[in-house]
Amino acid sequence: MERxxxxxxxxxxxxxxxxxxxxxxxxxxxxxxxxxxxxLGGPFCIFTLTPLRNAxxxxxxxxxxxxxxxxxxxFSGGFSSGWTGGTTxxxxxxxxxxxxxxxxxxLKEALGSVPLAVxxxxxxxxxxxxxxxTVNSQMAFNQQQRATGGPEVPLSNPFIPYGPGxxxxxxxxxxxxxxxxxxxxxxxxxxIRLLHFMGVExxxxxxxxxxxxxxxxGAAVCSAPLNQCYNFAVTSEAYMHGxxxxxxxxxxxxxxxxxxxxxxxxxxxxxxxxxxxxxxxRCAYVAMLYSLFGFIERSSGGLAQVIxxxxxxxxxxxxxxxxxxxxxxxxxxxATA
Numbered sequence: 001m002e003r004x005x006x007x008x009x010x011x012x013x014x015x016x017x018x019x020x021x022x023x024x025x026x027x028x029x030x031x032x033x034x035x036x037x038x039x040l041g042g043p044f045c046i047f048t049l050t051p052l053r054n055a056x057x058x059x060x061x062x063x064x065x066x067x068x069x070x071x072x073x074x075f076s077g078g079f080s081s082g083w084t085g086g087t088t089x090x091x092x093x094x095x096x097x098x099x100x101x102x103x104x105x106x107l108k109e110a111l112g113s114v115p116l117a118v119x120x121x122x123x124x125x126x127x128x129x130x131x132x133x134t135v136n137s138q139m140a141f142n143q144q145q146r147a148t149g150g151p152e153v154p155l156s157n158p159f160i161p162y163g164p165g166x167x168x169x170x171x172x173x174x175x176x177x178x179x180x181x182x183x184x185x186x187x188x189x190x191x192i193r194l195l196h197f198m199g200v201e202x203x204x205x206x207x208x209x210x211x212x213x214x215x216x217x218g219a220a221v222c223s224a225p226l227n228q229c230y231n232f233a234v235t236s237e238a239y240m241h242g243x244x245x246x247x248x249x250x251x252x253x254x255x256x257x258x259x260x261x262x263x264x265x266x267x268x269x270x271x272x273x274x275x276x277x278x279x280x281x282r283c284a285y286v287a288m289l290y291s292l293f294g295f296i297e298r299s300s301g302g303l304a305q306v307i308x309x310x311x312x313x314x315x316x317x318x319x320x321x322x323x324x325x326x327x328x329x330x331x332x333x334x335a336t337a
Contacts, residue, residue: 032057040295042097050086052285054140085139089132122173131158165233172226179219220286308324
C-alpha cells in the first residue's frame with residue numbers, strides 16, 4: 001500500500017525514519033566525551049560568566065544607565081560581588097548542559113529534525129535551570145537594592161521548575177540555542193565560500209569557532225528582548241503577583257518603556273538607546289557562553305578521537321607482533337626435530 005505524499009515542510013521537520021533498506025534507525029546515545037563536556041564544561045561556563053548574567057538582570061530594571069555603569073554596579077561591592085548568586089545555578093548547570101549537548105544530539109538522532117530537537121531540548125533545559133536562574137537573578141537584584149535602599153523581592157524556591165516568567169524562559173532558550181545548533185552550519189558554509197573567494201585558508205577549528213560566534217551573536221540579538229522580559233518578570237512584584245492579563249500588560253509596558261521613545265502625548269518617536277545597550281550586553285553573554293561551550297564540546301570530541309586512534313594503532317601493532325612470534329617458535333621446533 002502506497003503512503004500518501006507529504007508536504008515539503010513536513011518532510012523537512014519529520015523525515016522518514018530509515019533509508020532504502022527499510023531498516024528503522026536506532027536511538028544513538030551520545031559518546032562519553034559529549035557527556036563529560038556537558039557535565040563539566042557547563043558549570044565552568046555558567047560560573048565564569050556570572051557577572052555578565054547579573055549585569056543583564058540589573059539592566060532590566062534600570063533603563064537610564066549605560067552598559068559601563070551597569071557593569072560597575074555589578075562589582076560595586078568588590079570584585080567577588082560580581083559572582084553574587086553564581087553558585088546557585090552551578091549544580092543544575094551539569095544536567096542543563098547535558099541537555100544542551102548530549103541530549104540534543106540524542107534527540108536529533110531520534111527525531112530526525114534539528115528544529116524539533118532544539119525545541120524539546122529548550123523545554124527540558126527550562127525545567128532544570130528555571131528555578132536556579134530565577135534565584136540568581138533575584139539575588140543580584142536584591143544586592144543592588146540593598147546598596148541603593150530600594151525594596152527587595154522575596155527569593156523563589158530554586159527546586160520548583162515553574163513559576164512566573166517560565167514561558168518567556170522557554171522562548172528565550174529556543175531562540176538562543178538555535179544559533180549554535182541551526183545557524184552555525186550555515187555561517188560556516190558562508191565563511192568557507194568567502195574564504196575561497198578571497199583565496200585565504202583558515203584552520204578547521206578556527207573556522208568552526210568563528211561560525212559558532214557569528215551564529216551566537218545573531219541568536220543573542222533575537223533573544224535579547226526575551227531575556228530582559230524574563231529578568232523583569234522574576235524581579236517585578238507586580239508581574240509575579242498579577243493575573244495572566246496583568247502579566248501580559250506588564251511585559252508590554254516594560255518593552256514600551258525600555259525600547260521605545262515616546263513624545264509628550266505618548267506617541268512613539270522611535271527606538272530608545274536602551275535597546276542598543278541591551279543587545280550589546282546580551283551579545284557579549286550569549287556569544288561567549290555558546291562559543292566557549294562549543295569549543296569545549298568539540299575539543300572533548302577531538303581528544304576522544306585521538307585516544308581512539310592511539311588505541312587502534314596499539315591494537316594493530318600487537319596483532320602484527322603475534323604472527324611473527326608464532327613463526328619463530330615453529331622454526332625452532334623444526335630445527336630441533
